[in-house]
Amino acid sequence: MTRVIVAGPRGKMGSEALRMIEKQEDLELVACLDHKYAGSQVKDFDELPHLDATFYDDIQTCFNAVSADVLVDLTTPEYGYIHTKTALEYGIRPVVGTTGFTDEQLQELTDMAEDKETGVVIAPNFALGAVLMMQFAKWAAKYFQDVEIIEKHHDKKLDAPSGTAAKTAQLIQDVRETKKQGHPDEKETIMGARGADIDGMKIHSMRLPGLVAHQEVVFGSNGENLTIKHDSFHRESFMTGVKLAIDHVMKLDILVYGLENLLE
Numbered sequence: 001m002t003r004v005i006v007a008g009p010r011g012k013m014g015s016e017a018l019r020m021i022e023k024q025e026d027l028e029l030v031a032c033l034d035h036k037y038a039g040s041q042v043k044d045f046d047e048l049p050h051l052d053a054t055f056y057d058d059i060q061t062c063f064n065a066v067s068a069d070v071l072v073d074l075t076t077p078e079y080g081y082i083h084t085k086t087a088l089e090y091g092i093r094p095v096v097g098t099t100g101f102t103d104e105q106l107q108e109l110t111d112m113a114e115d116k117e118t119g120v121v122i123a124p125n126f127a128l129g130a131v132l133m134m135q136f137a138k139w140a141a142k143y144f145q146d147v148e149i150i151e152k153h154h155d156k157k158l159d160a161p162s163g164t165a166a167k168t169a170q171l172i173q174d175v176r177e178t179k180k181q182g183h184p185d186e187k188e189t190i191m192g193a194r195g196a197d198i199d200g201m202k203i204h205s206m207r208l209p210g211l212v213a214h215q216e217v218v219f220g221s222n223g224e225n226l227t228i229k230h231d232s233f234h235r236e237s238f239m240t241g242v243k244l245a246i247d248h249v250m251k252l253d254i255l256v257y258g259l260e261n262l263l264e
């Protein structure tokens with residue numbers, strides 16, 4: 001039995017994670033970390049599963065009060081980072097879905113995990129289709145140098161570009177040489193019109209009510225375009241990946257960034 005704490009239990013992803021955990025015979029929810037409602041039980045909330053697990057609003061109090069194997073963090077960039085560091089200090093293995101960490105923060109957490117020989121999984125996207133979309137994009141980038149990433153999310157999202165878009169760009173960078181795309185003399189008459197720039201490739205972030213999580217990676221060459229597209233229509237799409245990450249993190253002693261590293 002793996003004992004799990006969920007941070008962000010009332011959120012769109014956190015509540016879905018509670019529903020997933022409730023269905024698993026080998027996972028036990030032992031506590032929740034929120035910044036509100038300390039002392040409440042999960043079952044006190046009508047919209048959450050009928051589970052006996054206490055809400056804590058202080059991470060140290062929480063970690064001192066309960067024995068846990070894994071912290072699943074689905075909060076905000078600011079707190080996700082603090083939670084991940086604190087979990088490592090307590091020897092609790094973090095599974096992090098929270099996006100928006102800087103490269104420096106990711107490096108610091110990587111070094112800390114190695115130093116403590118404690119497993120961490122940070123996955124910018126837990127949906128298996130999205131992981132495949134990123135891998136296909138990396139493959140295509142070997143043959144198509146010009147690429148633009150268009151990510152579309154709900155308008156409650158805090159970070160831009162999305163973690164998935166940033167990870168996709170990183171995977172493409174692994175195989176693509178720096179190239180400034182578009183006309184060499186192009187000028188933006190409205191700032192930002194051409195999107196964010198990574199080594200000359202562009203990322204465009206759309207935020208609209210009604211969207212969940214969607215991305216297109218569009219490659220261009222002479223007389224042809226290749227579009228690789230993924231849509232998450234429901235947050236259930238992320239839960240197979242969350243369970244996979246919980247199972248794997250128990251066997252790891254380093255930080256793994258990206259679910260593709262856990263797939264056969």
Ligand SMILES: NC(=O)C1=CN([C@@H]2O[C@H](COP(=O)(O)OP(=O)(O)OC[C@H]3O[C@@H](n4cnc5c(N)ncnc54)[C@H](OP(=O)(O)O)[C@@H]3O)[C@@H](O)[C@H]2O)C=CC1
Binds near residue numbers: 074096097
């Ligand atoms: N890796 C993946 O596959 C996916 C990752 N994400 C990422 O997961 C994160 C959460 O997304 P989502 O569920 O949509 O966001 P929500 O805003 O719906 O949920 C975040 C929750 O965290 C709570 N929270 C805020 N601060 C704290 C804190 N200090 N301690 C504990 N809880 C806190 C919020 O409470 P309150 O509302 O009261 O402030 C809220 O309930 C984001 O970073 C998002 O990008 C999302 C989908 C998929």
Ligand SMILES: O=C(O)C1=N[C@H](C(=O)O)C[C@H](O)C1
Binds near residue numbers: 154161214
């Ligand atoms: O905030 C979201 O919703 C999502 N965040 C992740 C990201 O930033 O890529 C994963 C998915 O796109 C949904």
